Amino acid sequence: MELKEILKDLTTAPGISGYETQAAEVAKKHLNAYSDEVRIDKIGNVVAIKRGGQSGEGDERRRILLAAHLDEIGLMVTKVEDGGFLRITAIGGVDSSILPGQEVTVLGKSVLRGVIGAKPPHLQAPDEANKPVNMDDLYIDVGLAKEEVEKSVEVGTLIRIESEFLELSNGYIAAQVLDDRSGVAAMVETMRRLTLRKHTWDVYAIATAQEEFSGSGARGAAFGIQPQIAIAIDVTFGAAPGLPERQTFPLNKGPVIGIGPNFHPKISQKLRDLAKEHEIPCQLEPSPHPGGTDAVNIQISRAGIPCGLLSIPLRNMHTTVEMLKLEDIKRLAELLSIFISELDTQFEESLKCF
Amino acid sequence: MFLEKLSNASGISGFEDEARQVIKDEITPHVDSVSTDSMGNLFAIKKGNSDKPKVMLAAHIDEVGLFVDFIEANGAVRFQKVGGIDNRVLLSKRVYVGKDKKPGVIGAKPIHLQKPEERGNKVMASDDMFIDVGASSKEEAEKVAKIGDPVVFATKCVQSDNILRGKAFDDRAGCGVLVELLKKDYPMPIHAVFTVQEELGLRGARIAAYAVNPDYAFALEGTPAGDVPARPETRDVSPSTALGEGPAITIMDRSVISDKRLVKLLVDTAKQLSIPYQFKRTVAGGTDSGAIHLTREGVPSVTVAVPVRHIHSPVGIMNISDFHNTVELMYRALCRMTEVET
Numbered sequence: 040m041e042l043k044e045i046l047k048d049l050t051t052a053p054g055i056s057g058y059e060t061q062a063a064e065v066a067k068k069h070l071n072a073y074s075d076e077v078r079i080d081k082i083g084n085v086v087a088i089k090r091g092g093q094s095g096e097g098d099e100r101r102r103i104l105l106a107a108h109l110d111e112i113g114l115m116v117t118k119v120e121d122g123g124f125l126r127i128t129a130i131g132g133v134d135s136s137i138l139p140g141q142e143v144t145v146l147g148k149s150v151l152r153g154v155i156g157a158k159p160p161h162l163q164a165p166d167e168a169n170k171p172v173n174m175d176d177l178y179i180d181v182g183l184a185k186e187e188v189e190k191s192v193e194v195g196t197l198i199r200i201e202s203e204f205l206e207l208s209n210g211y212i213a214a215q216v217l218d219d220r221s222g223v224a225a226m227v228e229t230m231r232r233l234t235l236r237k238h239t240w241d242v243y244a245i246a247t248a249q250e251e252f253s254g255s256g257a258r259g260a261a262f263g264i265q266p267q268i269a270i271a272i273d274v275t276f277g278a279a280p281g282l283p284e285r286q287t288f289p290l291n292k293g294p295v296i297g298i299g300p301n302f303h304p305k306i307s308q309k310l311r312d313l314a315k316e317h318e319i320p321c322q323l324e325p326s327p328h329p330g331g332t333d334a335v336n337i338q339i340s341r342a343g344i345p346c347g348l349l350s351i352p353l354r355n356m357h358t359t360v361e362m363l364k365l366e367d368i369k370r371l372a373e374l375l376s377i378f379i380s381e382l383d384t385q386f387e388e389s390l391k392c393f
Numbered sequence: 394m395f396l397e398k399l400s401n402a403s404g405i406s407g408f409e410d411e412a413r414q415v416i417k418d419e420i421t422p423h424v425d426s427v428s429t430d431s432m433g434n435l436f437a438i439k440k441g442n443s444d445k446p447k448v449m450l451a452a453h454i455d456e457v458g459l460f461v462d463f464i465e466a467n468g469a470v471r472f473q474k475v476g477g478i479d480n481r482v483l484l485s486k487r488v489y490v491g492k493d494k495k496p497g498v499i500g501a502k503p504i505h506l507q508k509p510e511e512r513g514n515k516v517m518a519s520d521d522m523f524i525d526v527g528a529s530s531k532e533e534a535e536k537v538a539k540i541g542d543p544v545v546f547a548t549k550c551v552q553s554d555n556i557l558r559g560k561a562f563d564d565r566a567g568c569g570v571l572v573e574l575l576k577k578d579y580p581m582p583i584h585a586v587f588t589v590q591e592e593l594g595l596r597g598a599r600i601a602a603y604a605v606n607p608d609y610a611f612a613l614e615g616t617p618a619g620d621v622p623a624r625p626e627t628r629d630v631s632p633s634t635a636l637g638e639g640p641a642i643t644i645m646d647r648s649v650i651s652d653k654r655l656v657k658l659l660v661d662t663a664k665q666l667s668i669p670y671q672f673k674r675t676v677a678g679g680t681d682s683g684a685i686h687l688t689r690e691g692v693p694s695v696t697v698a699v700p701v702r703h704i705h706s707p708v709g710i711m712n713i714s715d716f717h718n719t720v721e722l723m724y725r726a727l728c729r730m731t732e733v734e735t
Binding site for chain 2: 134136142161163171173205207209210211213276279283286289362
């Protein structure tokens with residue numbers, strides 16, 4: 040399947056943090072195409088294993104862990120009001136200012152189509168339009184009476200905003216939850232490229248659960264798999280009009296390599312060197328704090344796991360119209376597959392020498 | 394149903410072409426003549442008995458939307474709003490740009506990059522937003538958008554049982570009612586006008602009413618329903634009209650005091666035939682009646698509307714039963730028009 044189709048397939052399946060089951064099945068299907076073994080673990084991670092050419096057994100075998108998170112931010116019902124309207128809360132960093140006027144699917148016993156209510160200008164008090172909305176003001180309208188709604192909706196029912204996968208002009212893609220299904224797609228693409236390259240290390244590609252909440256998925260996976268090296272694959276802020284150049288990265292200029300204390304300097308450097316050697320455009324994202332990706336938890340798993348971070352520049356992060364260029368995913372996969380194929384004991388040992 | 398097709402068709406004020414064509418194709422077999430005027434109003438006549446008073450039925454084709462007014466060097470497609478749209482419904486939405494309906498999105502600053510004073514504290518002005526058509530330069534943007542292009546919300550209409558969810562029910566709901574009415578026969582001459590530019594100040598209806606010169610007029614609308622939860626400190630509008638309670642008859646709004654005889658005709662008809670109806674309970678907004686009743690020597694006018702929640706946003710909700718009841722009430726009332734005392 041083409042990368043674009045895989046990405047579309049991945050973004051279409053719901054997978055709100057803690058409830059990743061449907062997205063996990065889709066990720067499993069795509070990872071399975073290029074893996075020796077795929078399973079879903081007890082916290083909801085999809086674990087795909089591709090064995091390398093090494094001869095060791097058990098703990099002797101070298102392992103690299105790839106982590107791209109499967110979960111997405113979303114909404115949850117807190118109350119069914121008289122009149123059948125649903126009050127909501129956010130799971131993860133949802134910006135309430137993007138919510139009014141959204142089409143939503145309420146994932147109850149039967150699926151209900153709804154709208155996040157927006158008061159028409161005709162009915163507003165004079166200054167009302169200047170007041171920002173917050174989550175407590177918002178409600179979902181499914182057009183049904185309370186008794187009807189309660190047949191399929193209860194407190195805790197999940198809600199997904201409907202946002203179609205769009206192919207825009209000039210090769211841009213717009214969709215929701217590209218954070219971080221694009222990372223999962225990059226991981227699938229990396230595994231595909233590894234079928235065409237020799238590698239000695241075993242590759243554990245994990246589509247992780249709950250990154251947007253507690254990072255519990257990556258935490259558990261890193262502990263269980265105990266890799267020698269890990270690379271997190273996530274998204275970072277894409278440059279767009281109105282955003283500061285300093286904090287953002289242009290689309291179509293290649294993957295973004297994380298540098299800073301959350302990442303092993305030799306891994307960051309190796310990624311940079313390989314990108315240069317193989318003429319893969321890339322960018323650098325310096326960050327003095329650990330945060331925002333699965334690498335936060337993986338780095339301090341057990342006795343410590345050296346981490347790297349590769350990110351895809353993404354416009355409109357945490358909105359329903361996140362945007363990227365497929366070319367950046369392909370370049371990330373190319374760089375990562377080269378990195379994996381070049382892994383050896385010498386590099387592994389160098390990571391402990393400062 | 395035909396209403397889904399109407400809802401999906403594009404037609405912001407001044408660019409009603411697609412929606413007008415959809416209507417024209419549907420009504421042509423059912424009427425004696427079809428024509429358009431210089432602004433794009435669509436007229437359909439059912440001749441009837443010319444000795445009887447001439448009735449004008451108006452529903453506006455145009456919807457609220459956006460209009461491209463500038464393309465920046467960085468590829469940002471800037472826009473102005475057409476019609477009354479709350480800035481708060483614009484962020485993170487999909488749109489179609491231009492006559493070929495090329496996709497674009499209105500993005501939003503990632504919540505992570507918003508400063509504390511921005512986050513949840515400020516409503517972004519539409520002038521600070523832009524449409525991203527998939528571009529990082531003016532050249533890339535101009536492959537898709539050009540200055541003067543109309544922009545509509547990319548909302549697809551969906552039906553489930555009695556509920557219809559979609560865009561532009563203000564006033565495609567009224568257009569739909571009028572299309573259904575034209576499929577029936579009446580004793581008097583019926584001049585249906587699908588008007589343009591209502592959202593810009595009832596402009597199409599004004600010239601249409603002059604041209605038609607009717608004895609009576611009905612404006613058919615999609616009107617705001619306010620039967621939704623309100624935040625305590627804001628205006629209590631619940632309900633302006635309510636879904637499921639039948640057609641909403643306007644007694645007075647910002648633009649017109651409806652003709653009392655026509656209001657009585659509607660109410661009596663509804664009562665006698667047990668058709669549910671309600672009055673619009675806010676004196677807000679205006680409709681084509683506002684322009685029509687001021688035409689020539691004056692035209693007794695009334696507005697009848699299908700209640701719609703969340704109008705003027707990318708997506709609204711209406712009840713199909715309200716739609717059918719509006720058609721039924723209008724049809725029955727028109728058949729009894731001769732009882733109106735003049």
